[in-house]
Amino acid sequence: MFCTQCGANNADTATTCVQCGRSLQPAPSLPAQSAPMLQTPGIYVQNYLVFAILATVLCCLPAGIVAIVYAAQVNGKLQAGDIAGAQAASKNAKMWCWISAGVGLAAGAIWMLLVGIGALSNLHH
Amino acid sequence: MPNSPKIFLLPAMLTVLAAALAMLYFFDPATSGLFPPCPLRYLTGWYCPGCGSLRAMHQLLLGNLRAAWALNPLTVLLSPFLLYGTASFALFELRGRRLPRLFLPAAFIRALYAVIILFGIARNIPLQPFASLAPAAPQVQAGRALRQSSQTP
Numbered sequence: 001m002f003c004t005q006c007g008a009n010n011a012d013t014a015t016t017c018v019q020c021g022r023s024l025q026p027a028p029s030l031p032a033q034s035a036p037m038l039q040t041p042g043i044y045v046q047n048y049l050v051f052a053i054l055a056t057v058l059c060c061l062p063a064g065i066v067a068i069v070y071a072a073q074v075n076g077k078l079q080a081g082d083i084a085g086a087q088a089a090s091k092n093a094k095m096w097c098w099i100s101a102g103v104g105l106a107a108g109a110i111w112m113l114l115v116g117i118g119a120l121s122n123l124h125h
Numbered sequence: 126m127p128n129s130p131k132i133f134l135l136p137a138m139l140t141v142l143a144a145a146l147a148m149l150y151f152f153d154p155a156t157s158g159l160f161p162p163c164p165l166r167y168l169t170g171w172y173c174p175g176c177g178s179l180r181a182m183h184q185l186l187l188g189n190l191r192a193a194w195a196l197n198p199l200t201v202l203l204s205p206f207l208l209y210g211t212a213s214f215a216l217f218e219l220r221g222r223r224l225p226r227l228f229l230p231a232a233f234i235r236a237l238y239a240v241i242i243l244f245g246i247a248r249n250i251p252l253q254p255f256a257s258l259a260p261a262a263p264q265v266q267a268g269r270a271l272r273q274s275s276q277t278p
Contacts, residue, residue, distance in 0.1 A: 006217070020221055044226070049234060050210030053203060056241060057175030061165070068238045076231030111161030 002087050007045045045086040047074035048093040055097050059104025067096035135218050142211075150186045154179040174199060174245035177260030195261035199244050 001012055001024060008019035015024055049071040056064025070093035077086035154160040165173050177196035184193035185204060194201050206227075213224040248258035 047234075049229065050207055050214065053207060053237075057178040057197075057200060057203075061173050061175065061245075065238065065241070068234065068241070072231045072234035072238065075229060075234060078228075079231060107164060108161050115158060 007087060007090060043078070043083060045074055045078055045083070045090050046094075047071040047090060048097050051097040051101075052093060055100035055104070060100040060107075063096050063100035063103060067093050067100060070096060139215065146186070149179065149183050153183050155183075172245070172248045172259050174241045174248075176248070180260065197260060198258065199241065 001010055003010055003017035003020060003022055006017060006020040008017055010017055010024060017024055048067060052064055052067035052071050055067055070089045073089035074086045074093060077089060152159050160179055163176060165171060166176060178200040181193040181196040181200040184196060216222055216224060247255045
């Protein structure tokens with residue numbers, strides 16, 4: 001289950017969030033399906049927008065753009081009160097940030113390797 | 126322990142970030158060969174929205190706002206937001222405390238997405254005012270490139 005405060009994914013048996021310590025017991029006073037909430041206090045779903053932008057301008061543009069689209073979805077669904085949808089979009093945003101970072105790091109590593117080979121072949125000549 | 130990899134992941138990420146910032150402070154991506162060239166620029170000759178962002182960040186770290194702006198205005202405009210977001214994320218992960226949260230409406234993020242795409246297109250148009258959005262070659266780099274080209278056969 002997801003923590004309603006920080007959005008961390010916890011084991012279904014957990015009683016408190018491993019990340020922020022908030023109680024994960026359902027509050028009895030709150031109705032299960034409340035009306036659409038706008039920026040409900042206490043509900044936080046990470047949208048990874050900062051990392052999506054960094055990934056777009058520094059790593060892999062296409063994957064970063066996809067992450068930004070999902071970041072917009074997270075906030076859009078939060079605005080509409082769709083917490084589960086926001087959490088699903090949040091997962092996708094995170095995944096695409098990592099894909100972009102992975103592509104960027106791999107390209108950087110290949111570049112370093114080529115520089116290394118180039119330096120070695122220069123030594124021979 | 127569902128989140129145990131986080132214990133190692135976070136310090137690793139912060140170390141990488143600190144190392145990257147130090148590298149960016151001491152080495153200018155425009156002149157040092159340490160930083161990889163953009164594959165898109167290398168293969169197609171086009172400027173993507175991120176072109177010049179590393180060089181701009183280097184100039185920002187040195188405090189040269191004007192040079193950074195000439196390289197990538199988008200990076201300069203977004204840097205306060207990126208800095209705040211990174212600081213808020215790190216503080217939360219380390220201390221469990223969140224800085225006052227910026228909630229950007231979805232429409233705002235979509236607008237930002239459109240701005241990034243349009244910026245990427247505009248800076249490739251070889252006409253003023255658009256051409257000035259392309260990363261400006263600093264004087265040092267131009268001189269260096271000239272010397273290099275005269276040396277190679």
